[in-house]
Amino acid sequence: MPVRERMRGYRVAWKLNWRDRGGCCPDALRRKEIQGEGCLARKRVNARKWSFLLPILKYWRSQEGTPTNRELGEGSSVAASRILPVTGEPIHRTIPLLAARLVRNEDRLNAIASLVNNIPNEQVEVMSCEIEQLVMGHLEMGNMIEQLSTQFGEAMEFIGLLCTASTTTRNIMCDIDQALDTTRAQVMSLRRAQQEAQARERDRDQTIETMATTIQKLQRRLDDNQGKP
Incomplete structure (x- = not known):
């Protein structure tokens, strides 16, 4: 495989997996290696366009279990280390493995596409x-x-x-x-005072009547005494 194509594969693998590692792309290191090989500027790969594949592949990995020896690259010259020298990633997480898994799960992809296409x-x-x-x-x-x-x-x-x-x-x-x-309370006091005043007035009238009677008696006695020889 030419150096240019191999480096391009490394770059795509790094772009697809650098988010999972939580690191940053070593552009300076790859630029030095490319300049050392005498390669021209390469076309950049937008990893965001392929980011939707990562959850699907993770789910398929959990369903499939351990990858086969062929998928792991046991027959290749890099199988001894199983680590890519540029990206530092395990070889079973590279593009060949992803491609093999996509081919093996083509039936699933076709079923999903058929299901989507059959929706009226x-x-x-x-x-x-x-x-x-x-x-x-809901807005209303x-x-x-x-x-x-507001009314409440x-x-x-x-x-x-x-x-x-x-x-x-x-x-x-x-x-x-x-x-x-x-x-x-004031009315009751006034009523009691009125009753007391009426009682005193009655007593006074009786006293006046008694005195008038006494005066009349005395007058008659005087008249009787004056009429005698």
Whole structure:
């Protein structure tokens, strides 16, 4: 394999796996190696376009178990180390292994593609319309809840004002009750004083009548005494 193609494969493998390692791409190291080999500038590979394959391959690895010796590259010249000198990655995580796994799982990919292709467009449109209606209904429900919360806040403020007015009215009623009690006590005192005054007036009238009777008796006696020789 030419050096240019081998380095290109290393670069693609690194681009696909550098996120899982949590490191950064050693561009300076690869640039020096490429300049040492006398290669021209290579086309960059956008790893984000192929990032969707990583979860699928991880799931397939968990389902398939240990890769075969052929997939591990037991017959190659690099099988002794099983570590790529450029990327430092195990050889079973390189592009040949990914390609072999993709070929072996071609039936699964075809089944997924068939399932996606068999979905009716009308049903998808209907589902999208229903989802849109649900979203709009959710938004309307949110607006209604906001309006209800506003009305509830206003009602609570009005209830607070009513409670304040009720407390004020209760205080006024208590003051009125106290004033009525005071007035009632004063009326009772005036009534007792009136009764006492009426009793004294009756006593005075009786005294006056008694004195008038006594005076009349004395007058008659005087008249009788003057009429005698």
